[in-house]
Each structure stands twice: as structure tokens, then as C-alpha cells.
Amino acid sequence: MQYIPNIIFALILIAGIGFFVKNIRKLIRNIKLGKEVDRSDNKAARWKNMAKIALGQYKMVRRPVSGILHVAVYLGFIIINIEVLEIIIDGLLGTHRVFQPILGDGFYAFLIGTFEILAALVFVSVIVFWIRRNVIKLKRFWNKEMKGWPKNDGNIILYFEMVLMSLFIVMNASDIAFQEAGIGNPISQFVYPILKGFTPEMLHIIEQSAWWIHIVGILIFLNYLYYSKHLHILLAFPNTFYAKLQPKGQLDNLEAVTKEVQLMMDPSADPYAAPAEGAEDEVPEKFGASDVTDLNWVQLMNAYTCTECGRCTSSCPANLTGKELSPRAIMMKTRDRMEEVGANIDANGGTFKDDGKQLLNDYITPEELWACTSCNACVQECPINIDPLSIIMDMRRYLVMEESAAPQELNMMMTNIENNGAPWQYNQMDRLNWKDEE
Amino acid sequence: MIVPTMAEMMAQGKQPEVLFWVGAAGSFDDRAKKITRAFVKILHQANVDFAVLGTEESSTGDAAKRAGNEFLFQMQAVTNIEVLNAYEVKTIVTCDPHSFNTLKNEYPSLGGKYTVFHHTQYIKKLIADGRLSVNDSILKNKRLTYHDPCYLGRANDEYESPRDLIKRLGVHLTEMKRSKSTALCCGAGGAQMFKEPEKGDKDINVLRTEDALETNPEIIATGCPYCNTMMIDGVKFKEKEADVLVLDIAELIAQANEL
Ligand code: SF4
Ligand code: SF4
Numbered sequence: 001m002q003y004i005p006n007i008i009f010a011l012i013l014i015a016g017i018g019f020f021v022k023n024i025r026k027l028i029r030n031i032k033l034g035k036e037v038d039r040s041d042n043k044a045a046r047w048k049n050m051a052k053i054a055l056g057q058y059k060m061v062r063r064p065v066s067g068i069l070h071v072a073v074y075l076g077f078i079i080i081n082i083e084v085l086e087i088i089i090d091g092l093l094g095t096h097r098v099f100q101p102i103l104g105d106g107f108y109a110f111l112i113g114t115f116e117i118l119a120a121l122v123f124v125s126v127i128v129f130w131i132r133r134n135v136i137k138l139k140r141f142w143n144k145e146m147k148g149w150p151k152n153d154g155n156i157i158l159y160f161e162m163v164l165m166s167l168f169i170v171m172n173a174s175d176i177a178f179q180e181a182g183i184g185n186p187i188s189q190f191v192y193p194i195l196k197g198f199t200p201e202m203l204h205i206i207e208q209s210a211w212w213i214h215i216v217g218i219l220i221f222l223n224y225l226y227y228s229k230h231l232h233i234l235l236a237f238p239n240t241f242y243a244k245l246q247p248k249g250q251l252d253n254l255e256a257v258t259k260e261v262q263l264m265m266d267p268s269a270d271p272y273a274a275p276a277e278g279a280e281d282e283v284p285e286k287f288g289a290s291d292v293t294d295l296n297w298v299q300l301m302n303a304y305t306c307t308e309c310g311r312c313t314s315s316c317p318a319n320l321t322g323k324e325l326s327p328r329a330i331m332m333k334t335r336d337r338m339e340e341v342g343a344n345i346d347a348n349g350g351t352f353k354d355d356g357k358q359l360l361n362d363y364i365t366p367e368e369l370w371a372c373t374s375c376n377a378c379v380q381e382c383p384i385n386i387d388p389l390s391i392i393m394d395m396r397r398y399l400v401m402e403e404s405a406a407p408q409e410l411n412m413m414m415t416n417i418e419n420n421g422a423p424w425q426y427n428q429m430d431r432l433n434w435k436d437e438e
Numbered sequence: 439m440i441v442p443t444m445a446e447m448m449a450q451g452k453q454p455e456v457l458f459w460v461g462a463a464g465s466f467d468d469r470a471k472k473i474t475r476a477f478v479k480i481l482h483q484a485n486v487d488f489a490v491l492g493t494e495e496s497s498t499g500d501a502a503k504r505a506g507n508e509f510l511f512q513m514q515a516v517t518n519i520e521v522l523n524a525y526e527v528k529t530i531v532t533c534d535p536h537s538f539n540t541l542k543n544e545y546p547s548l549g550g551k552y553t554v555f556h557h558t559q560y561i562k563k564l565i566a567d568g569r570l571s572v573n574d575s576i577l578k579n580k581r582l583t584y585h586d587p588c589y590l591g592r593a594n595d596e597y598e599s600p601r602d603l604i605k606r607l608g609v610h611l612t613e614m615k616r617s618k619s620t621a622l623c624c625g626a627g628g629a630q631m632f633k634e635p636e637k638g639d640k641d642i643n644v645l646r647t648e649d650a651l652e653t654n655p656e657i658i659a660t661g662c663p664y665c666n667t668m669m670i671d672g673v674k675f676k677e678k679e680a681d682v683l684v685l686d687i688a689e690l691i692a693q694a695n696e697l
């Protein structure tokens with residue numbers, strides 16, 4: 001009978017981790033719905049980006065207030081997780097503070113003391129975050145794409161962290177032996193007097209409850225990630241690793257187009273030549289993107305990684321001047337559609353059944369796409385190197401090359417380039433007139 | 439003005455040290471043509487042996503590409519690269535950050551590999567090489583603010599060359615609240631220049647002009663013909679054209695050196 005708590009703990013742990021793994025598999029499957037893109041070059045620069053931007057939070061502190069608070073929460077979150085290791089071992093073996101004898105009283109106290117201080121820092125930072133969202137109502141948290149679930153999601157994460165941090169402190173505060181020893185409790189010693197009125201039995205129950213709720217809470221939080229913008233705590237790492245390394249201004253040159261242009265420009269190519277063997281059943285490549293499966297896997301990973309912070313949107317010239325476009329919404333809609341396609345595949349035994357919907361029009365409208373100035377402010381501002389502009393450009397490519405659906409003025413501009421080598425209707429022969437015009 | 443073309447050079451069996459890529463705006467737009475001429479005057483003053491393509495130059499295809507027409511872009515690119523390679527061009531300078539970006543970043547994988555300079559980089563180099571100096575007395579103490587073109591700044595991380603030149607003018611530079619990597623777009627990029635904006639509550643160039651006017655400038659400097667047009671329109675909209683001039687850095691240097 002005495003092993004029942006251990007067994008229950010093990011079962012909860014297995015269930016929690018098992019469910020998480022299942023969702024991560026689904027996540028990887030969904031990301032792989034995207035097209036292949038080679039990002040295996042220049043590993044050194046990629047590791048460096050990951051270390052600097054994901055681990056080092058280099059771009060977060062571009063906005064100092066939220067940046068520094070975020071560093072506090074992030075460090076606290078990671079370091080306090082060392083304590084979770086002890087909790088898991090205690091839970092499985094039925095021990096109590098198993099690291100204490102191993103590490104020695106002094107060092108153990110130092111560690112737990114550090115965790116307590118970090119927990120307090122996290123708690124305070126999270127409160128400030130909550131105030132910024134809900135009391136100060138920072139504009140970027142109140143754009144129209146932030147209604148409903150995205151807004152709640154942001155707050156739920158903050159509540160989770162508040163509760164987990166409190167439980168950690170309560171757990172220590174109600175551990176009589178730990179408090180009586182009086183070291184390693186810089187924060188919980190102030191909570192201990194409040195709890196002192198309870199009987200030792202009651203305190204033990206409080207301690208045990210806090211312990212259980214804490215670990216179960218962590219497992220729930222772990223599984224909450226998949227449904228939340230909080231996935232960034234994991235995906236920020238691969239996302240910064242695989243992000244584009246070229247200058248931001250450089251758009252990729254579509255290879256399929258290069259091939260066709262070469263054929264057209266090559267005077268020796270015979271347009272009536274029989275296609276090469278096997279080529280007749282090749283589906284002609286679709287230009288640009290109208291659905292998530294036309295995007296590449298890095299773009300899809302971008303969508304899962306987006307933390308909906310809105311730094312992109314708050315610096316987007318189109319959004320700042322009241323246009324429909326919001327680069328954050330581009331990422332959120334891409335994720336929503338990807339989830340929808342993934343669920344469709346799950347429901348239909350592994351294959352996608354046409355649902356008559358696509359990313360274009362059903363999620364992202366041409367009006368949004370045409371409002372972009374390709375200024376790269378969103379790409380620059382994103383703290384984890386997400387590239388909303390690349391999705392916008394791929395969707396424009398589809399609109400223009402597959403649907404011929406550019407705005408009228410742009411069609412005129414393109415006709416001019418085709419006919420006279422300039423976006424306006426000037427005569428190519430007048431190109432050098434400026435030299436004699438003063 | 440004496441502006442040799444590559445064809446003329448070739449006929450004389452000469453190869454210039456640099457090709458000046460004028461760009462569509464610089465060739466046809468009345469306002470941008472002044473920038474082009476100012477830059478040529480600087481090239482002359484520094485005794486640079488340059489040439490242009492003249493009627494053999496064609497749109498780089500930047501606007502087509504950003505409008506989504508990859509076909510047209512690559513057709514333009516391939517045609518231009520053929521011409522450039524036939525003249526064995528090695529080095530290119532341009533006053534247009536869009537051409538700069540396209541030639542430098544997007545042409546190489548299509549077979550056009552050149553060393554490409556934005557004119558502010560090139561002028562800076564001329565000064566460093568001792569071929570040009572800037573007189574700092576003509577514009578002394580003028581109040582100036584600088585608008586970073588997206589395709590020079592964020593797109594290619596070039597923030598310092600223009601500022602380096604501005605400092606040599608003896609002017610008083612005040613940065614806007616959004617500058618360098620946080621600079622706001624003028625509203626022209628991504629083919630927006632050629633269409634009406636989508637519906638919203640303000641035009642982007644007006645918002646950016648407001649940023650600039652907050653610094654109480656006499657001169658708004660830019661390094662892009664499209665930014666120039668956008669900022670001029672913004673200044674007109676704000677009815678400030680009597681007090682505030684919008685000038686390219688090349689024009690400022692030409693003025694300072696009384697060219
Ligand atoms: S690139 Fe487009 S979406 Fe991104 S900030 Fe600029 S205008 Fe907005
Ligand atoms: S794309 Fe980047 S900047 Fe924009 S909301 Fe997502 S995480 Fe924030």
C-alpha cells in the first residue's frame with residue numbers, strides 16, 4: 001500500500017509526457033506539410049544566431065522594459081526547472097528532498113534559496129506583464145486579431161506562472177523541518193509565520209498538496225503549450241537556427257521560374273519538342289502559395305513559433321496607418337489554417353480531404369497582402385526571427401502568376417516594364433535625356 | 439553633361455572603372471533626374487571614369503518581383519545580366535536602393551555577379567581614397583534629419599555611410615524617434631509606389647513626414663528617389679514646403695561643393 005503514491009505519480013508522469021509527445025509528433029507532421037527548403041548551409045552562423053537570439057534573448061531587449069522582464073521570467077523558468085528534477089525523483093522514489101544529502105546542506109540551501117528568489121522575480125514580472133496587458137492595455141495587445149482565444153491565452157499563461165511560482169513558495173513555507181533549519185528560505189520564511197497557526201499535520205497536508213498540485217500543474221502546462229502561443233519556449237530554438245541568413249532585402253528567386261525563363265530565352269530550345277520521358281505525368285509546378293501546403297516548412301514552423309507579441313504589427317507602416325494588414329495576424333492565420341489541415345488529415349485517416357477552403361481568401365485576404373510595403377520592419381522587430389514578409393510575398397506570387405489578380409495599377413506598371421523597361425509609360429529611347437536637361 | 443555610355447566606351451576600346459546604374463526613376467522622373475545629375479557632377483569632380491548603359495538599361499525588375507511577378511522579374515534580370523556581362527561590368531554604383539538591393543542580392547544566382555555600391559557608399563569610398571572632399575561651410579549648421587530608405591537600411595544593414603557623409607556637411611543632424619533599424623517606411627516599397635494605398639486612416643508618407651517634422655528640420659535628407667517623392671508629397675500635405683526641403687545626399691554634397 002505504501003507505494004500507491006509512487007505509482008500514481010508515475011502514472012500521471014507517463015500520461016503527461018505521453019500526451020505531450022503525441023502532440024509534438026502531430027506538430028512535426030504539420031510542419032512537414034510544408035515544402036522542402038534547404039537551410040543546411042552555414043551551420044556556424046546558425047548556431048550563433050540561436051545562441052544569441054533564442055538563448056541570449058538579444059532581440060528581446062530592443063524594447064527594454066518588456067525585454068528585461070522577459071529575461072527574468074525566462075531565466076527563472078529554466079533554472080527553477082532544475083527543482084522539477086528533484087520533484088520527479090522524490091515522486092518516483094517516495095523520497096523527500098533527495099538532493100539535500102547528495103549536495104550537502106549548505107549548497108542545497110544555496111540552490112533552493114536562489115530558486116526562491118527567482119520564483120519571486122518571476123512572480124513580480126508576470127504581474128507586471130498582466131498589468132501591461134490588462135490595465136495599461138498596451139495597444140499591441142488589443143489589435144483586432146487579439147480578441148477571444150489569443151487574448152485569453154496570453155492571460156492564462158500568466159495565471160499558470162503565478163500559481164506555479166506561488167505553489168513552489170508555499171511548498172517550502174509549509175515544510176516545517178526546512179523552515180526550522182532556516183537556510184535556503186529567503187522568501188518562504190516570510191510566508192511561514194502566516195501558516196504557523198496550522199497544526200503540524202495540517203501543514204504537512206498543505207505541503208503535500210502544494211507539491212502535488214505543483215507537479216501536476218507543470219505537466220498540464222507542458223501539455224497546454226501545443227495549443228498556445230507559448231510553444232515559442234521550445235520552438236524559438238529551431239526557429240532562430242533555421243531562419244534566413246541572407247540580407248533581409250533578398251527575396252529568393254523562384255527556381256521553377258528560372259527554368260521556364262531559360263527555356264523562353266534560349267533560341268535553340270524547340271517549343272514543340274516532345275517533353276522528356278516521364279515528364280508528361282509531372283504536375284506543372286504551382287507558382288506562389290494559396291494554402292499552407294504551398295509554403296515551406298520554415299514558414300510553417302514560424303507560424304507555430306509566433307508568440308503573438310505584436311512587435312511586428314506595432315512597427316508595420318501599413319498597420320500603423322489603419323490598413324487591414326497585420327503581420328502578426330498573417331502568422332496566426334497561417335497557424336490556424338495549418339491546424340485545420342492537420343485536424344482534417346487526422347479525421348480522414350492520414351490523408352487530406354478537400355474542404356473547399358484555403359489560406360488565401362478564407363483566412364488571408366488580398367487586401368491585406370497588397371497593403372505590404374515589403375519594408376522588413378516586421379522581420380527586424382520579431383524577437384525570434386519570424387519572417388511574415390516571405391509569406392506575404394509567396395501569396396502575392398500566387399495572386400499574380402496563377403490568378404492574374406493584381407490591382408489594376410500594378411498590372412499597368414508591369415505592362416510598362418514589359419514594353420518599355422520602366423514602370424511608367426516612357427519611351428525607352430528617352431532614357432538618357434536627363435543628361436542634357438539642365 | 440558629359441555622360442559616356444558603355445557602347446561608346448566599348449567602341450573606343452575602353453573599360454570604365456564603374457558603371458552608373460541610373461534606374462527608371464533616375465532616368466525618367468523629373469525630381470529624380472536632379473539627383474542623377476547631382477551624382478554625375480560628383481563623379482566628375484572626383485574624376486571618376488564611369489559610364490552608363492543609356493538606352494540599353496532596363497528596369498531591374500524589383501517592382502515586378504515585389505508585386506509578385508517573378509516571371510517578369512527574371513526576364514528583366516536575364517536581359518540586364520546579358521548586357522552587363524557582355525560589357526564585362528565588374529563594379530556598379532546606383533542612387534536607387536531598390537536597384538542596389540536587386541543587383542547586389544538577387545542577380546548573382548541568376549548569373550550576374552558584380553560589386554555593387556549605393557551612391558552614399560561610393561562617395562564615402564571616394565573620400566576615403568582621397569579623390570573627393572566635402573566643403574562643410576556652405577550648409578553649416580543647417581538643421582537636418584535623415585530618413586533611412588528600407589532597402590538600404592533594414593534590407594542591407596547600411597546605416598552608417600549616409601550618416602558619415604552627412605557629418606561631413608557641417609550640418610546639425612537630429613535623428614527621428616524611429617531611425618536606423620526602427621525607421622518607418624516612406625510607403626513606396628513593395629510596388630506601393632505604383633498604386634493607390636489600401637483603405638486606412640492615414641497615408642504612410644504622411645506619418646513618416648510627421649516623424650521628420652518633429653525634429654524641426656530645414657532639410658529632410660534621403661538616399662532614395664522613391665523616398666524622396668514620398669517625403670516631398672508628405673511635406674506638401676503638411677503645407678510645409680516653404681520651410682522644409684527634401685534632398686538626396688548626393689544633392690547636398692553637390693550643393694556643399696558648389697557643383
Ligand atoms: S514588410 Fe509588410 S507586413 Fe512587414 S512591417 Fe513592412 S509593410 Fe508590414
Ligand atoms: S511574428 Fe514575431 S514579432 Fe510578430 S507577433 Fe509573432 S513573435 Fe511577435
